[in-house]
Amino acid sequence: MTRLAGWGANVRADCVLREPETEAQVSAWIDREGTIARGLGRSYGDAALNGGGRVIGTTRLNRYIAFDDATGTLECEAGVSLEHILRHFAPRGWFPMITPGTKFVTVGGCIANDVHGKAHHAQGSFSNCVDRMTILLASGEIVAASRTENPDLFWGTFGGMGLLGIILTATLRLTKIETTYFRQKAIRVNDLEAMMAALDEHDHTFPYSVASLDVFATGARLGRGVLVVGDHATRDDLPSRFASDPLRVSGSPRLTVPFELPSFTLNRLSIRLVNAVVQQIQAHASTIAHYEGFVYPLDKLAHWNRGYGPTGFTQYQFVIPFTDGLQRMRDILTAILSSGALPFLNVLKRLGKESGGVLSFPQEGYTFAIDFPIRRNTPALLKRLDAMVLDAGGRVYLGKDSFLDAATFRAMYPNMDRWLELKAKYDPDGVFTSDLGRRIGLVAPSRHGHGGARS
Structure with missing residues (x-):
């Protein structure tokens, strides 16, 4: 058994880990009692955990198959990371078309979560850049899926959290760049209404935008922070x-953070200090920034998740519709900041239209993500926030989640029954399963009798 955790390290599970190097090994190591694939472990919760059961690590399936330098079309194995793609193709003038806030994620993980980034309002989620994939089904068959070939499997896999099959290869499009730098502009705002207005104003001006809020600003100053917008720089x-x-x-x-820091190091004083530093860095950002600082600022510090201590943390990310979005966001932020929790790093963005992914998270609206160190009252706070998000017509992001219950998930994701029909079609025996899938009702209860353990 190998002890595994998500990036938030708030759930840990003993799993039977296998790390194949070939497709034949993947097929041979599928455990029909229950299996889930795992990339670099950057989903925050229990999406890539299978307590007591089999986990297939994909990071050794990291080979390129073909690349068209005229179109930027790359075919690769699912274990290739965005960091690999940047290292090998950015010097040739190509950049990931869609990327989340870390480059240490695999292509397979990006598909399973249908990840999004700072440019979703302009470019959509990861499904927008993927043309085709091959998937190992529970039957042992390897099938192709695209917009025209097995399209139901194609769209069911985006946001499907690896529960329909194991993604083996993908064909995706990169975007042409002249430089690996970004033009950026920092805009300081004094309250939430001004922040929402600034996000709306720059929606069509810059493809990349993200705001960070001052978590100690309350009352009339609630929502005070810095909005940073930008685009790829030319030569x-x-x-x-x-x-x-x-x-x-x-x-x-x-x-690097060399070890898990003691819990007492994360307190209101240390959080206030970090919050002030982050606000100052963003407010005084230079007009030209390298991609590392603009797209992946936290990647500069290896193992930064250890800073939350042995009990870990959760990143709570939700989206609510634009309609009545200002008041709904004000209510949710007030609930967070008055809860006595220790809210930490956060981002606020606009999301654009939904993708075709059956269980994909993005929908048109405002999305907010905030880190909470795990404390005794954290589950109760998150349950309260879930109810507020649901009442606003929103949903929670599974790639970050560790606590959502099955009834709330079903209410937030109206396409769940459609996805379950795909599960019955492509994996009728429930071979592909995970602690997340069991927790929110996407798969049957564990045959092993247990799942992950809270830290």
Whole structure:
């Protein structure tokens, strides 16, 4: 058994881990009593855990198959990470078309979560850049899925959390760039109404936008923070100090959190200090930033999740519709900041239209994500927030979730029954399962009798 955890390290489970290097090994190591695939473990909760059962690690399935330098179309195995793609293709003028806030995620994981980033309102989620994939089904058959070939499997896999089959390969499109730098602009705002207005104003001006709120600003100052907007920089945009190496790629992180910090180091004083530093850094951001700082700021610090201590943390991310969004967001933020919890890093963005993914998270509206160190009252707070999000017509992101219950999930995701029909079609015996899937009712209860354990 191998002890595994999600990135939030708030749930841990003993699993039988296998790390194949070939498709034949993947097929041979499927346990029909229950199996789930796992990439780099960056889903925050229990999506890639299968307590007492089989987990197939995909990081050794990380080979490129083909690349068209004229179109930027890449075919690769599902264990290839966005970091690999940046390292090998950014110097050739290509960048991931859709990317979340970390590059240390696999292509398979990006598909399973149908990830989104700072540019969702302009570019959509990961499904927008994927043309085709091959999937190992529970029957042992490897099938192709695209918009025209097995389209139900294609769209069911986006946001399906790996529960329809194991993604083996994917064909995706990269975007052409002149530099690996971004033009950016920082906008300081004093309250939530001004922040929402700024997000709306820049919706069509810049493809990338993200705000960070001051978690200690309450009352009339609630929602105070910094909005950063930007776009890919051209060669002509670069100052002379960057012009000599316009396609520079980052190396490994220079800093690391070497071990889980004691819980007492995360308190209101330390959080206030970090919050102030983050606000100042964003407010005084330079007009040109390398992709590492603009898209992946937390990747500069390896194992930053250890900073939340041995009980871990959860990142609560939700989306609510634009309609009545200002008042609903004000109510939710007030509930968070008056709860006595220790809210930490946070981001606020606009999301665009839904993708075709049957269980994909994004819907048109405002999305907010905030970290909570796990404390005794955290589950009760999240349950309260779930009810508020649901009442607003919103939903919670499964890629970050550790606590959502089955009834609330069903109410938030109206396409659940449609997805369950796909599950019955492609995996009628429930071979692909996970602690997350069992918790929210996407798969049957565990045959092993247990799942993950809370830290």
